[in-house]
Every structure is written in structure tokens, then in C-alpha cells.
Amino acid sequence: MKILTKWLRAYLPELPADDAQLAEDLTLRGIAVEGIYDLGAGNGSLYEMDITTNRVDAMNHYGIAREAAAIYGVQLKPLDVALPQAQAANTPFSVRIEAEDVCGRFTARVLRGIGIGDSRDWFPGAEVAVYFGLLEQKLISNAVDATNFAWLAMGHPTHAFDLDKIEGGIVVRRARKGEMLKTLDGMVRQLDPEDLVVADHARPLALAGVMGGWDSMITPETKNVLIEAAWFDPMAVRRTARRHGLHTDASHRFERGADFDAAPVASALVSRILLANGGWIEGELVDARVAAIEKRTAGRASVHLALSEVRRILGKTEDEEGITAGTVENVLTALGCHLAATGQAAKDQPAWQVTLPSWRLDIEREIDLIEEVARVYGYNRFANTLPEFGEGVRALPWAEAEVTVRRTLLAAGFHEAIGSTFCSAADAALTAPQPALVVPLGNPLSEEAGTLRPSLVPGMLAMIAGNLHRDVSDVHLFELGTVFSGTTEKVDERPAIAFGAAGSLPEQSPLHPERAIDFHDVKGVVEQVLARFHAQSVYFDSFPADAGIMPAWLHPYRAARVAAQGLSVGWFGQLHPREAAARKLKEAVLLGELYLDRLYKLPLRRPIAREISRFQPVRRDFSLVLEESIRWEKIDESLAGLRIPEMVEWRVREVFRDAKLGERTYSLLMGVTFQAPDRTLREEELQSFQERVVEAVGKAGARLRA
Numbered sequence: 210m211k212i213l214t215k216w217l218r219a220y221l222p223e224l225p226a227d228d229a230q231l232a233e234d235l236t237l238r239g240i241a242v243e244g245i246y247d248l249g250a251g252n253g254s255l256y257e258m259d260i261t262t263n264r265v266d267a268m269n270h271y272g273i274a275r276e277a278a279a280i281y282g283v284q285l286k287p288l289d290v291a292l293p294q295a296q297a298a299n300t301p302f303s304v305r306i307e308a309e310d311v312c313g314r315f316t317a318r319v320l321r322g323i324g325i326g327d328s329r330d331w332f333p334g335a336e337v338a339v340y341f342g343l344l345e346q347k348l349i350s351n352a353v354d355a356t357n358f359a360w361l362a363m364g365h366p367t368h369a370f371d372l373d374k375i376e377g378g379i380v381v382r383r384a385r386k387g388e389m390l391k392t393l394d395g396m397v398r399q400l401d402p403e404d405l406v407v408a409d410h411a412r413p414l415a416l417a418g419v420m421g422g423w424d425s426m427i428t429p430e431t432k433n434v435l436i437e438a439a440w441f442d443p444m445a446v447r448r449t450a451r452r453h454g455l456h457t458d459a460s461h462r463f464e465r466g467a468d469f470d471a472a473p474v475a476s477a478l479v480s481r482i483l484l485a486n487g488g489w490i491e492g493e494l495v496d497a498r499v500a501a502i503e504k505r506t507a508g509r510a511s512v513h514l515a516l517s518e519v520r521r522i523l524g525k526t527e528d529e530e531g532i533t534a535g536t537v538e539n540v541l542t543a544l545g546c547h548l549a550a551t552g553q554a555a556k557d558q559p560a561w562q563v564t565l566p567s568w569r570l571d572i573e574r575e576i577d578l579i580e581e582v583a584r585v586y587g588y589n590r591f592a593n594t595l596p597e598f599g600e601g602v603r604a605l606p607w608a609e610a611e612v613t614v615r616r617t618l619l620a621a622g623f624h625e626a627i628g629s630t631f632c633s634a635a636d637a638a639l640t641a642p643q644p645a646l647v648v649p650l651g652n653p654l655s656e657e658a659g660t661l662r663p664s665l666v667p668g669m670l671a672m673i674a675g676n677l678h679r680d681v682s683d684v685h686l687f688e689l690g691t692v693f694s695g696t697t698e699k700v701d702e703r704p705a706i707a708f709g710a711a712g713s714l715p716e717q718s719p720l721h722p723e724r725a726i727d728f729h730d731v732k733g734v735v736e737q738v739l740a741r742f743h744a745q746s747v748y749f750d751s752f753p754a755d756a757g758i759m760p761a762w763l764h765p766y767r768a769a770r771v772a773a774q775g776l777s778v779g780w781f782g783q784l785h786p787r788e789a790a791a792r793k794l795k796e797a798v799l800l801g802e803l804y805l806d807r808l809y810k811l812p813l814r815r816p817i818a819r820e821i822s823r824f825q826p827v828r829r830d831f832s833l834v835l836e837e838s839i840r841w842e843k844i845d846e847s848l849a850g851l852r853i854p855e856m857v858e859w860r861v862r863e864v865f866r867d868a869k870l871g872e873r874t875y876s877l878l879m880g881v882t883f884q885a886p887d888r889t890l891r892e893e894e895l896q897s898f899q900e901r902v903v904e905a906v907g908k909a910g911a912r913l914r915a
Contacts, residue, residue, distance in 0.1 A: 210260060211344050212273055214253035216362075220274035223283045228254040234280050238584050240267055248343055255343065265465035266568040269364030279543035279585050288363060290477035293484065298492030302435070303378025306497050311405050311445035312381045312417065313502030316472045317495040318480055319372060320434045322488035325352055325427060337482075352427040352434065355482040365438065365467060365475035366459035368407075368415060369483075372433035374425045377410030381417060381439070388413055391423040392455075404449045405441065418446035418463040419455050436479050438472035440502070468568040469507040472496075507567035513551070514578050515560040522579050525592040532582065534559050540585045541578065545569065607704070607809040611689065613741050614706060614805065618687045621734050623708060626686045628668025631658035636667035639788070640762055646694040661693035661700065665707030666762055666802055670784070673709045673800070674792045683712035689805075704809070708734065708781075709800035728767055731781050731799040735771055738803065742811040744773040748842075762788055771803065773811065779803035819886075826884035829899055830862065831906070832914040837873040839910045844879070847909040851901055855890065858882040876914055879906075 214228045226234065232242035232254075244257035258273075266272045271288065278285040302319050306312050327350065337358055341348055344361070348354055356367045384390075384400035390413045391397045398416075400406065405417040415421040418441035427434065446463040450456055473494060480490065516534050523532055538548055538561075545566030550559055565572050572578060583591070605611075615625065632640075633656060637647045641663035653659035662668065665688050676684045687708040695701045713723050714730060732749065739747050750772065752758040754765035760780050768782025781801025789798060833844075841861060848859050863878040870876055883890055883898055903913060 210258050210268060212256040212258055212270060213248075213340060213343055214256065215248075215251075215343065216270045216340055217274050217277065218253065220271060220286045221277055221283055222286065224277060225281055225283070231277060232256060235273070235276060237587060237589060238276065238280060240264070240273060240276050252339075252343055262465050263571040265462055266364065266468065268462060268465075269360065269362060271363045272568070275544065276585075279540055282539060282543070285543075288474060288478060290474055290481060292477055292481055292490060295490040295493055301492055302495050304495045304497045305378065305380050306499060307380060307382040308405055309499045309501070311442035312439065313442070313499045313506065314440040314469060314472050315379070315381055315407075315497045316438045316476050317379060318436045318476050319491040320436065320480060320483055320488050321372075321432070321491050323352075323432060323434050323483055324486040324488065325350055325429050325431050326486060327351065350427065350429075351486055352431070352483060355479045358482060359475045359478045360458060360462065362478065363471065363475060364462060365471040366418070366462055367475050367479050368421050368437045368459075369427050369479070370414060370421070370425045370435040370437065371427055371431045372435045373431075375409045375414065375435060376412075379414075379435075379437075380408045380410065382406060382408060384413060390414075390416065392416065392420045393423060393426055394420065395423065398453055401449075401452055404452065405445050407437065407439075416449055416453065416455070417441050419450050419453070419460045420457055434483060436476050436483075438476035438479075440467055440469050440472060440506070442502075443467075466570045469503060470567040506570065509565050509573075511549075511562040511564045512573075512575055512578060513560065514548075514563050514575050515558065517558045517560075518575065519579050519582060522576070523583050523591065525594055526586075527590050527592055532586065536586060537561075537582055540582050544581060544585070546578075607805075610742075610809050610813055611704070611805070613813060614738055614808075615689060617738050617741055618706075618708060618734070621737060623685045623687045623710070623734075626669075626672050626688050628662075628665065628672060628688055628690070629658065630662060630691075632660055632662045632667040633657045634660050636660075636670075637663050640664035640666040640760070641694070643694055646696070648693050648695055648697060648700050651697065663694055664692055664802060665690055665705050666800065669707040669709045669800055669802075670762075670788070670792060670798075673711055673798055674794060677711060677794060677796060685710045704805040705802060706738075706805055707800065707802045709798060711794075711796045711798045725797070726799055727797075728783060728799065731801060732769070735779070735781055735801060735803070739771070739773060739778075739808075741814055742773070742808055743814045744811050746775065747771075747773045761785065771801075773808070776807055777804070778807045822884050822886045824885055824887075824889050826857070826882050827890055827895060828880055828882045829895070829902075831879045831881065831902065833877045833879060833906060833911040834870060834874060834914045835877060835911045837875060841877075843909045844877075844906055844911060847905040848881075848902065851905055853883075853898055853901065855883050855885050855894070856881060856898060856902075857884050877911070 214231065218224055224231070228245065232245050236242050241259040242256045243259050246255040248255055260268050267276060275285055298319070302317050304315055304317050306315055327348070337354065338348065341354065346357065352369045356369055359365060359367050384402055384404040384406050386402050388400045389397055390400055390406070400413065406413040407415040407417050413422065414425045417439070441463050443464050443466050446460050450460040450464070473496065476494065516537060519532055519537060525531060541548055541563060545568065547564040548561040551562055563578055572581065619625070631650070634649070637660040638644055641647050647663050648661040650659055650661065669686065669688060672686055673684050687706060689704070689706050691702050692705045693700055693702055710726050710731065712726065714726050749769045751769050759765055759768055762785055763780060764783040764785050768780060770777055771779040771781065779802055782799070784794070784798040784800060859879060859881045861877060862880045865876040865878070881902060883895060
């Protein structure tokens with residue numbers, strides 16, 4: 210937006226800074242001046258300014274003058290809105306607000322005998338034609354220019370109606386189905402029932418807060434004028450403006466939140482300008498208000514502010530005395546706040562109840578007031594100090610476990626990735642462990658990101674598919690992140706890890722050439738992760754496809770559940786063919802997810818260093834015959850139960866199947882190593898250990914092969 214320093218100085222006659230210094234000081238305080246243009250002798254400068262949307266109060270000359278007054282501690286000249294005595298009206302003008310949820314205030318002032326003509330210097334010191342010329346603002350007529358002058362001066366939109374074209378009175382309501390309105394741009398618009406309109410007792414007159422209507426506009430023949438100044442809900446104005454493809458100066462300001470208390474002032478300013486061409490005021494200002502909206506805008510509760518909190522938050526300044534009570538009072542008073550001292554603080558650390566100005570809807574809490582003090586005082590005036598911290602850095606309780614899991618996956622050849630925190634509703638329904646506890650977003654960026662992710666699987670699938678579709682043949686990824694469940698009122702967050710792989714495993718040796726990754730490779734990765742935690746029982750199982758227990762994203766016959774200490778800690782397996790086809794994946798994709806909040810409850814395994822024995826180990830081989838139903842886990846548990854200190858290792862050396870062994874029977878060659886740390890084992894000891902091994906495997910269902 211464009212701002213004239215000549216106009217600013219009309220409100221700040223004691224301003225001590227030149228235009229360049231003023232621009233720098235405003236920019237340092239968040240009122241950014243993007244460019245300065247010299248307008249010649251006596252005309253000052255033109256500022257090109259970038260005002261953020263939350264500072265609608267500064268989108269005008271008087272608002273920026275208020276900022277400058279606060280910075281330099283000079284007096285801000287009040288707006289001159291004095292009006293002549295009004296003549297009594299036979300009956301008050303009728304104003305009725307029907308749409309009380311979106312129109313909080315509507316003021317109307319009747320002017321009669323007005324002369325409509327060219328603009329001139331309406332009152333001493335205004336220099337309106339000069340200002341408009343410097344701003345390249347077109348002069349149209351005194352009625353139109355008066356309303357333009359009001360929003361350029363103080364930022365509040367107004368509108369002038371031809372009073373003789375209004376039937377009955379004003380009604381602020383929503384449009385009725387089928388109503389039409391010809392707006393000032395000459396277009397006839399079909400109104401939507403959600404549009405907010407200013408109407409008379411017969412028809413709509415204007416799109417409220419957006420644009421006036423053709424049938425009630427001011428013309429050279431107009432003699433009687435109704436001045437409107439109102440407060441409209443930002444969202445209602447925005448929806449109407451977008452619906453009709455309109456963006457006006459009025460809608461730009463109303464969409465960002467207008468000042469509730471500015472309407473009477475803006476009305477008086479426009480009226481004063483128009484009355485300079487003759488005429489008189491009929492009746493007093495009609496001011497219709499909605500108490501509920503006034504309470505949440507101009508009537509907001511005061512905010513408690515303590516000097517001790519200001520100093521604690523802001524810290525030391527370059528000035529030795531720092532932020533004082535006088536600094537706080539001067540800054541906030543200049544910005545329009547009213548401070549009332551409270552008796553709740555010590556004399557040297559005063560506190561206040563701060564009444565907030567109606568034009569600063571962005572200030573709501575104590576911290577907002579502290580930010581205003583810091584902003585106007587100057588961020589560049591604070592000392593460069595590190596924040597005080599009396600304690601050492603403490604890691605989160607699960608930090609070590611998280612590092613262990615990450616290192617395990619990296620060592621297994623996986624690359625860490627980071628996915629989106631959001632997913633689509635369809636992906637959430639597919640992968641959520643508890644579908645009823647999926648958390649939707651209130652204002653999603655898109656349908657593809659409309660839900661907080663209940664699982665890391667959707668993001669993992671998207672990353673795997675993105676790589677495969679871009680000719681990356683071998684993909685090995687994992688993601689450590691947070692998943693969400695609950696309701697919009699209460700959201701629970703849990704840590705989880707997802708991993709996925711597709712393509713081939715690298716060649717390990719000439720005897721183990723490159724091959725496609727399969728289910729057992731992923732199972733091995735899961736076992737490596739679980740091996741880092743100390744659990745009394747860890748096992749894998751699966752369920753029938755028709756049981757409804759397996760996750761829908763996994764292949765019903767190539768997937769497994771992971772359980773530790775009797776609790777499910779995750780699932781893994783091959784991606785369901787249906788999901789692979791939906792994502793156009795031709796390769797087999799293996800993936801899984803572990804619930805780290807459950808794993809983190811288990812203690813980490815601590816490595817124990819043992820002295821290497823200097824005595825000779827002895828290995829005994831046992832050729833066993835077992836039924837197909839007997840798994841190695843059973844044999845392993847039986848041998849571990851012997852608790853022979855000298856039995857340091859046992860493992861499967863070979864598995865042999867032959868019809869001679871019998872149907873549903875196989876042979877297993879098991880090697881057992883014995884070694885003592887302090888002596889050479891004698892033959893009678895080895896014989897005893899061997900007998901105990903045979904007895905243990907026999908109880909497990911195995912027998913020695915003849």
C-alpha cells in the first residue's frame with residue numbers, strides 16, 4: 210500500500226525524524242517500508258509498504274501515524290470529526306439488523322441538501338486534492354472522494370446511498386433465493402442465500418462490505434444522502450467476495466477484521482467532508498449494535514500484565530536500567546491501551562490490568578502485550594545474551610532405545626526417510642490399528658492430506674512407490690516417527706517405526722549371489738531389532754485370512770504378527786496384491802510396522818564382556834530325527850533349560866529329508882560346543898554333558914538317528 214509522509218506529518222506535527230529515518234524505524238518495528246520515493250520539495254516522500262494481514266489497523270495513514278507516535282513518544286493529533294448541530298427529524302431513520310451473527314454494528318446518518326460536485330479542499334488543512342494527486346488516486350466526486358478519503362485516512366470503509374432511492378429503511382440480512390443486484394461495476398449478479406446484503410424494505414441495495422448497488426448510487430442529481438459505516442464479519446465478507454469474484458478496498462479490510470468502534474468516527478469524517486458543500490444533518494446518528502459481537506471485539510476482557518514478567522521474558526537491554534514501568538506505560542498507552550494499576554505486585558514490580566484497543570484484535574494475551582513493548586522499544590536495543598539454563602541437558606527416557614533401533618536398521622542396509630504427518634482418509638482407514646480413532650483435520654490442505662496419520666505405512670508406501678516409479682530398482686527405507694489416534698478434542702501420540710523394501714539384496718559373496726528380497730529377509734530385520742531388547746518371550750504367528758485380524762494392507766498368506774511379552778508389537782510381510790495394483794507396483798514390496806511405545810517399555814540388552822577361555826573347546830555332533838510338527842524353537846528351549854555353563858554354543862549344522870526316514874519326518878544334524886574357562890574338560894564330564902543333551906532333546910520329541 211502507498212503512504213504519504215506529508216499526510217503522516219499532518220497528524221504528527223512534532224515528528225523529529227526525517228523520512229528516511231522514519232522508514233527505517235517503522236521497518237524495524239514490523240511496519241515494513243519496501244520503497245521510498247521522493248515526491249519533490251514540500252511534498253515529502255511516498256512509502257511503498259508491506260503490511261501483514263494481522264495488522265489491518267496499520268493499513269491507513271492514521272494507523273501508521275499512531276505507530277510513529279509510539280516510537281518517538283510524540284503527541285498524535287486526533288482526527289477532526291466535529292459536526293454541526295443536527296436538525297430534529299420527524300421520525301428516526303429505520304435500521305434493523307436481521308443477520309446478527311455476521312453484522313455486529315450498523316450506523317446511518319441522514320444528510321439533506323447536499324451539493325454533489327467536484328472535490329475541493331473541503332476543510333482547512335485537508336489538502337485532499339493534493340493528497341489524492343500524490344497517491345495517483347482519481348478524483349471522481351465529492352461523495353465518492355469523501356468515502357475514499359475516510360479509508361485512506363483511518364482505514365474504515367464507508368458507503369454513501371442516495372437517500373431518496375431507499376424505500377422505508379435499512380435492513381441488514383442475507384439474500385433471498387432468486388434476488389438480483391446490479392453492482393456499481395455495472396454487472397447484474399445472481400445473489401446466493403448466504404450473501405450478506407444491505408437492503409431497504411423492497412430490494413437489496415449493496416453487497417455488504419464488498420460493493421454498493423447501482424440503483425442507489427450517488428449521482429449529480431442527488432440531494433439527500435445516507436452515510437453508512439458498519440462492522441461486518443470477516444468470513445462472511447470473504448465468502449461473498451469470492452463467490453462473486455470481487456476484491457475491493459472495502460472487502461480487503463473487512464476480511465482482515467475491522468475496528469468495531471471506528472464506524473461512528475468514519476461516518477462523522479465523511480459527513481464533515483460532504484457538508485462542506487452545503488446541507489445539514491437530519492436527526493442523530495442511528496447506531497444499531499449486536500451485543501454478542503461487541504463483547505468479543507471492542508468489549509474484550511482486560512489482560513493482566515506484570516513488569517516482572519516483561520523483564521523475565523525480554524531480558525537485558527543495552528540501557529542499564531532496562532525495561533521500566535514508565536516504558537511499558539508509555540508504549541502501550543501510545544498504542545491505544547488503557548492501563549490501570551493493580552495492588553497485586555510489589556512497588557518496584559508493578560502490575561496492570563490492560564484494556565485492549567478495539568482496533569487491535571491481534572492482541573489477546575499477556576505475551577502479546579509483552580511483544581508489543583519489545584517491538585516498539587526496539588529489538589535492536591536488547592543485549593545479545595544466551596538464555597539462562599541452570600540444568601544439564603537431559604535426554605528423553607526413550608532416546609537411547611530410539612538410537613539403538615535406528616542404528617540397527619542402518620546396519621541392516623536401510624536408509625532413513627521422513628514422510629508426511631498427514632494422509633488421506635482412505636489410507637487412514639486402510640492402515641489404522643483402531644479405525645474408529647482416526648483424527649481428521651478441521652481445515653485440510655487437500656483431500657490427500659486430510660487426516661493425521663494413524664500409521665507410518667501410508668507414507669512408507671508413497672516413498673517406495675515414488676522410488677520404483679522413477680526407476681530406482683532397489684529400495685530399502687525406514688521411518689521413525691509419530692502416529693496419532695483419538696478424537697479432535699484429545700489426540701494421543703505414539704512413536705512407531707515403519708520399514709519397506711523392494712528389489713534385490715546385494716551380492717554378499719560368490720556363493721551367495723544377488724537375489725530378490727523375500728519374507729524371511731524382512732523377518733530377519735525384525736529379529737535384529739527385537740534382539741536389542743530384553744524380553745522373556747518373543748514369537749511370530751499368523752492368522753487365517755477370514756479371521757479379520759490381519760491388517761488389510763498385508764498379504765493374507767505372506768505376513769506375520771510380532772509379539773513380545775504377550776503383546777502385539779507389530780506386523781510385517783508382503784504388500785497385499787490389491788494395494789500393489791492400486792499403486793501400480795509390479796515388484797513385490799515387503800514392509801512392516803512396529804509399535805515402539807510397547808518396545809520401549811522393555812529394557813535394552815546390555816553387552817557383557819567375557820574373558821576368552823585359553824582351554825580347548827570340544828564339539829559333539831548329534832544326528833536327530835524329528836516329526837515335521839516339531840520346530841527348532843522347541844529343541845532350542847530344551848537345551849537352554851539345561852543351564853550347563855560349559856555348553857557355550859549349539860546350532861543346526863544340516864537338515865536332511867529322505868523317504869527312508871518315514872513320512873512327515875526329517876533329520877537334523879546339531880553341533881554342540883563345550884568349553885570351560887578354567888580347565889580342560891575330561892572325557893567323563895563330556896560323557897555326562899552328552900547324556901543330558903540326549904535326554905533333553907528326547908523330552909522335546911527328538912530321537913538319535915540310528
